[in-house]
Amino acid sequence: MWLHLISVLIVLLGLLPLASFGQSSKRLLYSSLSDDERVNDLMSRMTLDEKIAQLINTAPAIPRLNLPAYDYWSEGLHGVARSGYATLFPQAIGMAATWDAPLIHQISTAISTEARAKYNEAVRLNIHSIYYGLTIWSPNINIFRDPRWGRGQETYGEDPFLTARLGVAFVEGLQGDDPHYLRAIATPKHYAVHSGPESTRHSANVDPSPYDLWDTYLPAFRATITEAKADSIMCAYNSINNYPACANKYLLQTVLRDAWSFKGFVTSDCGAIDDFYEVTAHHLSPSKEAAAVAGIEAGTDTNCGETYLSLTEALKKHLISESQINASLKRLLLARYRLGLFDDASRVPYAAIPFSEVHSPSHRELAKTAARKSMVLLKNDSSFLPLDLNTRTIAVIGPNAASLAAIEGNYNAIAEDPKLPVDAIAAEFKNSMILYAQGSPYADQVPLPIPRTMFHPSKSAVENGLKAEYFSDSTFQGNPVTTRIDKAIDFDWNSAAPTPGVPSNSFAVRWTGTITAPQTGDLALAMHFGDCYPCTGHEQFKIFVDGKLIASDSPSENSLDSHFRLNFVDTNPHDLRVEYIHHAPLRGADLSFEWTPQSSYLRKEAVAIAQKSDVILAFVGLSPNLEGEEMSLHVEGFAGGDRTDIKLPAAQQELLEALAATGKPLVVILMNGSALSVNWAQEHAKAILEAWYPGEAGSEAIAETLSGQNNPGGRLPVTFYAGVEQLPAFSDYSMANRTYRYFKGKPLYGFGYGLSYTIFSYQNLRLSSSKLKAGDSITAEADVKNTGTREGDEVAELYLMPPYSSVSPNLALAGFTRLHLKPDETTHVTFTLDSRTLSQVDDKGNRAVVPGSYVIAVGGSQPDSRLGKTASFSVQGTLKLPH
Template sequence: MKKIICVALLYAVFCTNLHAQQANAKMNAYINNLMSKMTLEEKIGQLNLVVPGGGSVTGSVVSQGVDDNIRKGNVGGLFGITGPDKIRKIQDIAVKNSRLHIPIIFGLDVIHGHRTIFPIPLGLSTCWDMNLIERSARIAASEATADGLSWAFSPMVDIARDPRWGRISEGSGEDQFLGSQIAKAMVKGYQGAGYSSGKNLMACVKHFALYGAAEAGRDYNTVDMSRIKMYEYYLPPYKAAVDAGVGSVMSSFNEIDGVPATGNKWLLTDLLRKQWGFKGLVVSDYTSVNEMTAHGMGDLQAVSALALNAGLDMDMVGEGFLTTLKKSLQQGKVTQKQIDAACRRILEAKYQLGLFEDPYRYINEDRAAKELLSAENRAAAREIAAHSFVLLKNAGQVLPLKKSGTIALVGPLANNKNNMLGTWAVSGDPQLSVPVLDGIKNVTGNAVNIIYAKGANLTDDSSMAKNVNVFGPRAEFDGRSPEEMIKEAVEAAGKADVVVAVVGEASEMSGEAASRSNLDLPESQQNLLKALVKTGKPLVLVLFNGRPLTISWEDANASAILDVWFPGSEAGNAIADVLFGNYNPAGKITATFPRNVGQVPIYYNHKNTGRPLEGEAFQKFRSDYLDVPNSPLYPFGYGLSYTAFSYSDLKLSKQNLKGNETLTASVTLTNSGQYAGQEVVQLYITDPVASVTRAVKDLKGFQKIMLQPGESKEVSFSITPEQLKFYNSNLKYDWEAGEFIVHIGTNSRDVKSGKVNWSK
């Protein structure tokens, strides 16, 4: 029987490979025929990605003369426009009025949802649930394809260890292992098993590469790091997306080894294409070709030639390819072969998406009417948002709240639709989101008496407000004085059993071009909280944020803190579900929270020094601070629950292993509390002695376990030498024999540990 099954599997693989070969041969024949008819200008035109005015513009430059350029065959792709009617009109120009009728590919920053908005990616990552993450991307793809799009500039997989960097909100945090799992889930959700259904679109992994390591946490800033750090910690999520079959890659703004990524041949050709085998198209970020001039790489012609030579296929918005490549070809600075290769990869993407077969396949008015912000999609957004929340503190089990009594609901984000979606929700309508006040009313009905008071502006700093209001009113000023608003909030607290303060960042205080040197809550909100603490009433903070904040005072003084990030369209309903116990929070943070900004950059998988600090107390001539402990406020992987989980001691199947043996590491997890709940059990491994210095520990696995009160379960992880591998000084990926420490626990700090010896 086994022999029959093996033969059947081999035959199935053979048939699959044969079908793929036949499909590739058919595509190649089609594109060869098309390219034989194309002029040089038309080939270069395919390399041009434009953004017209009037849509979702995500940069400082808008393309001019778009319609005329499409007629001339000078546009390969377009982004910033959504809606079946608008996109149909533009596609008509391409397929009816250009010489060769080549369709346009339409893209957009579909980052955490299209019309139905899910939690920001950093928030989404804290659910540690790949099925939910994939589901969010699949819903986003289905909505976007109904709305005319076939290309999403997502997922953003940049590892970030510095919360000052605004775009930490757009990624999955600081860990390469978890980030790689999320990258794969997002690609699978967007692209599915292929594009034949018309409900999947081409994903674009970004920003390649190392963008999250910008110096000083300042956006677009330079990046400099060793190759070992690059390969070990920053490259894996991009590689995971490529291995998952991502259709496109976007270059980053930063430099690598002194050469900007957009013009870096080692990065785009040697690594991406030759080492990793990537076959798809590479697109620049917004005007990043042009910006190489400011980096010091030459004029527009020089940097455009540099980018093409490096392996870039498509120029986003800058039009350097369109205006200079013909001249560079004549001068021998680029070759016809390079232009043809870039053009071919763009045409292949269009072919695989089915645009040559049907240029209008991603334009579906009926689907758009039924799917965009549908009740089903909103229900999914509500569920996924609740799973992303992280309970940071819950003294005296003040949460969950009772569905009775009186609640003082205060804070600038308590009844505020404009900030529920978070950054990079370019197609979302904030006015269709559910604010916290409405969510609590929806969940509790008339059972709870709610006294609402705004309490404070998001910020009283007019300069800050101006900077964050670029895309509309996010930080608005009340007509009353700060003193009047605080007085109203204190009076409300005096009449209530518990105070729920909804505070944090405005949505555009994080995201692109939103770096911050101060990670405290704005002073206006700090003053409100200090006044509320003086009332003596239990104080629950609901925290909106796109990054780890420095909230040591808040942690010391609030009764409970629930971090909800920016939850999306169903924000208020999801928050109320968790506050009142309809869902028991299980999120775990994926980016370390510092005690103050002076600790930044801070991350769990740091290396020891020759003088490591032992314990928390200050020691002279050790690696520490005079004024603050080394440890973070909340460590990576941290998150509480309404119930309590206890871990048994670690059990290892063997103490000594050899070669490719498998080690089983296990703990017994018990729900020792009173609520059913989920726990993310985390596996870390330490390699104490190696040929290059290693991190104090690295995440190597996790499982999300559901337990009823009183229930216990043995949670096991299988460990092989694959989990022991690392990059040595020759960039060889391998493992070395020796002692290893295995840790299993509830976060990166609180673990049960055991040692094994592993020989080759």
């Protein structure tokens, strides 16, 4: 006892040295003290400048205190991103389409396990940089209120209940279940009321009604904080009720910390604090110092950026106190203690996770399971699918048929060996002849990778592709480490080695073979570099045609594309040599040899192979190069990462119509991150499969679904509207006439919709009571039977139709569960609805269980669209619920 007290006293007096950085040494010891006491001790040793420097995301090392550097920015939306190879799961919208919360928990557990494995290895190698930390800036639980938003692909869809349940599962899986240590820290984002447009996100002010705020925009955040105990949260760029989200005391203090008892730390979105004073943004603050003060005073603890460094000057001007800085710093350091970053590895269970967990066989299998479960069958005319494995000739056509980007989505992990759809189709249908054509661009004037059909390893070669030689340095000296055939130049090697034996930060590649133009004349070509940093002088390429140098360049941070034109006087093969050098210490490389083709001759080529086929598989849709975060792209249908229309782009629509005109049966496979109004395809195609951006195993999942090896059971997490004319203005954040809960029109496909290769029926719906007192729970039970001939998955969905009010929804999802049933098998499902699930929000934003008559519907989708059962009950009395 006395020894312990003496140790504490010595620590408080600062007389004992702290340990070194080394993984095997004991860092920032005295673990017999509480985390709170240890943080207080550490802070007492820091100078004011050292404290302030810790408040930005790139927190520097403090050598004299043996405090290592730490970067709070890491990504793990659907796989650990931007730090080398990792398991790539379906994009978040695809994960939502599984309607499988336990699966989402498994996925996030795998993601944080890989993040720990990467972190442990990084510490061993003394790497403390961006993307190698354990504070994961995911999940994105904004409500996907409008399909035009380019970042909707990162969300779990349009429904607050579905988003909340999947968000809770993700956060709990990410953070782990150890009673003391966190495996990683989840960061639900973007808090709050944030869902486009991208072009105005730095300056927009949103004035949601109290009803919409508490009924739609906040429930998922509340659930991830109060139930899942997320230890971090990210505030958004936009203003809410005239205060920027990261300076909004109502959101960050009154709601987050007071009402929800949040104890973790708040991080700003990147550059959000700058928006307080930038002239094109919110005009909240007259200076950097005032902006930094506003962020700290509201409770934004860490600044992604460097504006908080101006707190030094703010202190000199007495604009803020040291105690206010200490409050934010303490929350940040407590997070690092809860991660076990300052404890001996033997005390932290997650410190023993080996690097072999990254992209392990079990994680790869999980990615495949997730991809299979994300498939949503939208149409299957006369049970045209599944296809016969002995189909003689299959035409695989479309811009997504051989697109790496359409497998990845955005904020993606780097898949080690992803198959593209055309290759997966060939592997699944081994007895079929597979014919491939790119078919069309995504949209006119939008570049995409040059298709494999234009490349051959030599003039005599039949196979597509180029001979690729990979060198272990950036000089092309010596023998290549690997020689292989690359079907196209379209790669994502972000901080990853392109082949074993080649370092990720310094290598060279030489591609040789021939290029054959589809028609004479000028071709608009480009070399695209995706995510190199630094770029200038670190990425270089040269292109030779028939021995002549036709292009040579090095990108810069301001321009990642190098454009040039090449004139072809014939359609004969011409010798091609492409040399690429990558020598960047931080991250990269992401390389694509692209063209901007004319739609007409691509379409002509596609029709020619379609006429030779027995069935056409058209891979159309969108691309994360079209929809995403704050882009510079502005073409018909797209603006700055968002969409101005929700129909299939004209070039692809013309392709579908030309293919259908051949008379051959047409199957449409959609790959996209948001809803498309594919009305023509619904009328004319034999079948439509929604595949999203499905991850590293997505192509196999598509092929297995087309063959019947996988019976699709996914459901739409968003409404597919018939057209943009059915929607309010994109900038209007009112939920009136938005999403299935408030939409008054007839959608193309409803939220919760999805077909199967078998049939399910519902019987014996019964409620635990027909009369409730406000505050009571109710249980609904039903039997679900597979009445078809194939085993498959069903999603049992429970909807609640509340008493009518001027603001109440038409109906609202209140329960769901995914089931697997064999033919003739019956299972019993049970849903329990507690008082919060039964409650309603009034026009002032108050939540309560209210009296009146309620209806519960249980079935395979919304009650008006598929077989299901309904039952009624009543509630007596009123119970007000806290925010």
